[in-house]
Amino acid sequence: MAAMHEELNRIVAMLSDVSEEKVGHKLVTLGKLNNKKVVVVFSGWGKVAAATTSTMLIERYAISQLLFTGVAGAIQNHLNIGDIVIGTSFVQHDMDCAGVLGIKRFEIPLLSLTEIPSSKALQIKSEQAANDYLSSDLVNDVDKEELENLNITSPVIYSGLIASGDQFISSEEKLQELQQALPKLLAVEMEGAAVAQVAYEYDLPFIVIRIISDKANDDSLIDFPRFIDKVASHFTAGIIKNLV
Numbered sequence: 001m002a003a004m005h006e007e008l009n010r011i012v013a014m015l016s017d018v019s020e021e022k023v024g025h026k027l028v029t030l031g032k033l034n035n036k037k038v039v040v041v042f043s044g045w046g047k048v049a050a051a052t053t054s055t056m057l058i059e060r061y062a063i064s065q066l067l068f069t070g071v072a073g074a075i076q077n078h079l080n081i082g083d084i085v086i087g088t089s090f091v092q093h094d095m096d097c098a099g100v101l102g103i104k105r106f107e108i109p110l111l112s113l114t115e116i117p118s119s120k121a122l123q124i125k126s127e128q129a130a131n132d133y134l135s136s137d138l139v140n141d142v143d144k145e146e147l148e149n150l151n152i153t154s155p156v157i158y159s160g161l162i163a164s165g166d167q168f169i170s171s172e173e174k175l176q177e178l179q180q181a182l183p184k185l186l187a188v189e190m191e192g193a194a195v196a197q198v199a200y201e202y203d204l205p206f207i208v209i210r211i212i213s214d215k216a217n218d219d220s221l222i223d224f225p226r227f228i229d230k231v232a233s234h235f236t237a238g239i240i241k242n243l244v
């Protein structure tokens with residue numbers, strides 16, 4: 001699953017034996033990548049879109065593992081645009097039952113869970129795939145000038161906690177509130193924790209790989225679509241190719 005059309009297109013372009021199916025409003029692409037059968041689909045934005053799309057992949061295509069790629073806002077100050085975040089656990093930052101029935105902030109009602117981990121095996125493989133991409137493929141894959149314009153000199157791979165909510169975070173106030181409430185939090189986005197919850201309920205191994213596109217604060221990226229098209233989508237397609 002990819003959260004950006006530019007990423008999706010680049011992933012689909014790597015497939016062989018391609019066919020397409022329409023499921024609801026979604027176009028699903030079936031094919032082979034490195035001789036493995038894959039199903040590629042746009043996740044939509046937000047937790048509901050990500051949850052329904054994940055469920056569709058499990059129920060209709062009986063997928064054996066789920067890889068999710070997209071962009072995210074950095075929460076810790078040392079993360080920079082172009083860095084890669086591999087999600088090791090996921091929290092829904094807008095889940096709040098306000099203490100009703102003793103349910104704490106961020107706890108998923110009835111599951112009694114706050115953080116949901118991704119597959120350890122896929123974390124290790126994703127770190128390796130991202131490392132291989134950065135150390136060998138990147139130089140021939142992304143225009144040097146595009147990287148220089150965004151001050152991307154040597155992207156770093158981080159593994160850790162990702163938070164998701166139905167909100168694009170772009171204010172210093174909300175950023176600080178999240179930093180305080182969740183001190184280990186690396187990045188924020190709108191889908192990962194929803195994918196995690198569905199995967200948890202179906203016992204499905206999954207991983208989420210995010211490229212930092214912004215710093216979740218008042219100065220948003222000047223040209224978001226250009227960053228996705230010229231940089232982030234190359235990173236994710238390259239990593240996915242190595243991973244699969």
Ligand code: SAH
Pocket residue numbers: 003044045046070071072073074167168169170188189190191213214215216217224225
């Ligand atoms: N503002 C952009 C669109 C946002 S895209 C534009 O003008 O094109 C929304 C996607 O970005 C979602 O998939 C979400 O997961 C991710 N995302 C990136 N940075 C984010 C942030 N700071 N807060 C929340 N989601 C973010």
